[in-house]
Amino acid sequence: MILSLSDVTKSYRSAEGPIAVLKSVTLGLAQGESLALTGESGSGKSTLLHLAGGLDRPDSGSILVNGRDITALDDTGRASFRRTDVGVIFQQFNLIPSLDVADNISFHARLAGRFDAAWEAELVNELGIGQLLKRYPEQLSGGQQQRVAIGRTLAAKPPLVLADEPTGNLDEATADIVLDIMLRLTKSAKIALLLVTHSNRLADKLDRRITLSGGKVVP
Ligand code: ADP
Ligand code: MG
Numbered sequence: 001m002i003l004s005l006s007d008v009t010k011s012y013r014s015a016e017g018p019i020a021v022l023k024s025v026t027l028g029l030a031q032g033e034s035l036a037l038t039g040e041s042g043s044g045k046s047t048l049l050h051l052a053g054g055l056d057r058p059d060s061g062s063i064l065v066n067g068r069d070i071t072a073l074d075d076t077g078r079a080s081f082r083r084t085d086v087g088v089i090f091q092q093f094n095l096i097p098s099l100d101v102a103d104n105i106s107f108h109a110r111l112a113g114r115f116d117a118a119w120e121a122e123l124v125n126e127l128g129i130g131q132l133l134k135r136y137p138e139q140l141s142g143g144q145q146q147r148v149a150i151g152r153t154l155a156a157k158p159p160l161v162l163a164d165e166p167t168g169n170l171d172e173a174t175a176d177i178v179l180d181i182m183l184r185l186t187k188s189a190k191i192a193l194l195l196v197t198h199s200n201r202l203a204d205k206l207d208r209r210i211t212l213s214g215g216k217v218v219p
C-alpha cells in the first residue's frame with residue numbers, strides 16, 4: 001500500500017464547539033492505483049487530502065504513506081516527506097510567481113533529487129504547454145496554470161499524488177482530456193492518485209471510487 005488510513009478522526013474547533021469532520025475513515029491505495037473521492041460539499045474531502053499530504057494532523061488514527069506513519073513525524077520529517085513522497089494539486093495552484101513555467105516545473109523535481117529531462121519533456125508535450133515555458137504564472141490563464149501545476153507535481157514522480165478538483169477550472173471537454181492525460185501519466189510512472197471530483201463522469205475514469213458521508217467512507 002502506498003497510502004493507508006486507519007480509523008482517522010479529525011475535528012475543527014468552532015464557536016459552537018468542536019465539529020467532527022472525519023469520524024472514522026479507513027482506506028487504502030496501492031502503487032499506481034487511482035481512486036476517486038466524492039462526497040457533498042463540506043463532507044471532509046479537502047480535510048482528508050490535507051491529512052494525507054502531511055499539511056495537518058489527525059486527532060487520532062494512523063496515516064501511512066509508503067510505509068511511514070506521517071502522523072509521528074516532526075517538522076523536519078514532515079518537510080522531507082512533502083519534498084519526496086507526496087505531490088499535491090490543490091485548487092490554489094501555488095506556482096512560484098518569480099519563476100517561469102519551465103523552472104516552476106523542474107523546481108520540485110530538483111528539490112526531490114529526481115530531475116529527469118526526458119520525463120519533463122514528455123509531460124510538457126502531453127500537457128500541451130510547450131509554448132508557455134518562458135512565461136510567468138501571472139501571464140497564464142486559469143486553465144494554463146492548472147496544466148502547469150499538474151506538470152510540476154508529476155515531474156518529481158512522487159509515489160503518491162493528491163489532487164483536489166484538479167480540472168475544476170476547465171470546461172467539460174478540456175477537463176476530460178486533461179484527466180485522461182493525468183491518468184495515463186500517473187499509470188506510466190506507477191504513481192498512486194487520490195483525486196477529489198464532483199463529477200460522476202470523471203470519477204468513472206478512475207480505477208475505484210469512494211464517497212465520504214457523515215464523516216465516514218461509504219462503499
Ligand atoms: P469538502 O472539501 O468536502 O467540501 P472540507 O474538508 O473543506 O470539505 O470541510 C469539511 C468541514 O470542515 C466543513 O464543515 C468546513 O466548514 C470545516 N472546515 C474545514 N476546514 C476548516 C478549518 N480550517 N477550520 C474550521 N473548520 C473547517
Ligand atoms: Mg474541498
